[in-house]
Amino acid sequence: MTLHNSIIRQSNPHLPFGDRQDGTYYGKNILSVKQFNRADLTFIFEVAHEMEEMVRRVGTFDLLKGKILTNLFYEPSTRTSSSFTAAMERLGGSVIPINDVRYSSVSKGESLPDTIRTLECYSDVIVIRHPETGSAALAAKYARKPIINAGDGTGEHPTQALLDLFTILEELGHVDGLTITMLGDLKYGRTVHSLARLLTLYNVRLNYVSPEILPMPAEVIEEVNAKNISQTVTTDLAKVLPETDVLYVTRVQKERFEDPEVYEKVKGSYVITPELMTRAKDDMIVMHPLPRVGEISMEFDSDPRAAYFRQMEYGLYVRMALLALVLGKA
Numbered sequence: 001m002t003l004h005n006s007i008i009r010q011s012n013p014h015l016p017f018g019d020r021q022d023g024t025y026y027g028k029n030i031l032s033v034k035q036f037n038r039a040d041l042t043f044i045f046e047v048a049h050e051m052e053e054m055v056r057r058v059g060t061f062d063l064l065k066g067k068i069l070t071n072l073f074y075e076p077s078t079r080t081s082s083s084f085t086a087a088m089e090r091l092g093g094s095v096i097p098i099n100d101v102r103y104s105s106v107s108k109g110e111s112l113p114d115t116i117r118t119l120e121c122y123s124d125v126i127v128i129r130h131p132e133t134g135s136a137a138l139a140a141k142y143a144r145k146p147i148i149n150a151g152d153g154t155g156e157h158p159t160q161a162l163l164d165l166f167t168i169l170e171e172l173g174h175v176d177g178l179t180i181t182m183l184g185d186l187k188y189g190r191t192v193h194s195l196a197r198l199l200t201l202y203n204v205r206l207n208y209v210s211p212e213i214l215p216m217p218a219e220v221i222e223e224v225n226a227k228n229i230s231q232t233v234t235t236d237l238a239k240v241l242p243e244t245d246v247l248y249v250t251r252v253q254k255e256r257f258e259d260p261e262v263y264e265k266v267k268g269s270y271v272i273t274p275e276l277m278t279r280a281k282d283d284m285i286v287m288h289p290l291p292r293v294g295e296i297s298m299e300f301d302s303d304p305r306a307a308y309f310r311q312m313e314y315g316l317y318v319r320m321a322l323l324a325l326v327l328g329k330a
């Protein structure tokens, strides 16, 4: 990063993707899906396609040779952490993995700003997952290097939403006109908060199906409503399943519950089985950010509509694209 760019970032650390002042993605943070417009998505997905092609042809290449990513995870992760690692290594870069902050100076009481200031001395981009909403934005406030939000509490998971949208496009060929049903823990599930917001860039219908105590937050519903997107809230999956083009299943997030008994009561509210899915369209898809803990039966995995394992691979290409873009190499 040049001194000039460093000064721009310090004066405006939240410079959005969708409002590029310098015609480039170089040095930008990825904090929320609210940063993106449709032109951004088209461009990111074009780059993701190029990444997919290159991985198929050569496996690993040197686009980000010499660049270093810090993966800073204050919460557990399998997919996000390892796909960012794989993305960086496929691009020829390297990774500082901090996948368990108990073994870092965080356990001695170091503040998030100081941890960020430290790690940016050693790396070119920082991916952060943290249990508090707004933590990625806080990190960006103190950083001179790009910060990528890999999940901030129950807030957002923007790179997951980007890969979710890429999955829909790859699997169904379009987004406009689709009915997308989000199922499960819509209160605590940050992936659905980001995806619902991102889908407002398209002409879609959204159904929210959840136990009564785990509804989509009013704040998200209001934001989506302001974009004139049709939304239906129900506890009855059978009511909306036949019209659904994308069924986006989420796990009930045990770790967010204060009372374990309440979790036990709602954890098995919905289970996707082959029998249930006979009521769904033949050309729809089932997605899940994973991990799953029983909400999709393993018997359904061999159904061609089960897109959740393919979804993970799409995520690699999208994250390769994002790293290349924020590091000025795409």
Ligand code: CP
Pocket (backbone or CB within 6 Å): 076, 077, 078, 079, 080, 081, 151, 160, 289, 290, 291
């Ligand atoms: N989808 C997702 O965020 O998975 P991990 O928690 O394994 O990163």
